[in-house]
Amino acid sequence: MNGIPATHSRQSMTMPTWAVLQLMRAIEQAAPIYLEKYTRPNGELIWPQGAQEDTTFADDLYEKFFNWPHFYAPGGSDYFCHTGERQWNVTTRQLVEYDQVTEEFVNTPTGFITPRTTSICITSDGRIPAFPGWRN
Secondary structure (H helix, E strand, C coil): CCCCCCCCCCCCCCCCHHHHHHHHHHHHHHHHHHHHHHECCCCCECCCCCCCCCCCCHHHHHCCCCCHHHHHCCCCCHHHHHHHHHHHHHHHHHHHHCCCEECCEECCCCCCCCCCCCCCCCCCCCCCCCCCCCCC
């Protein structure tokens, strides 16, 4: 094949349940530490204040939390659904202040980068958080 070496798997394996649970437990423990280290008490990401030369950084801020509802879905705690929603809203408000977001769309030269955090969680108590709540 064009002289490019290839490898092939002959057997697929299922990850052992204990390993999945251990990984999930590690993520559950790490998330609050991450928030404490990289966000302000109100949830805003610690980011340089004032005008930004880079007009494509906005999606980078969303990428810190967009997958939290996805972690919640297969069995992560409600913390990830509630906190993921809060961080999406706080990040959107923060980016509005930086003039990087208008009506939930990231202001980029191409207009193709939009928040990917429109996932919906249904919490264990049956509540569906209202995305987006960034205007509140």
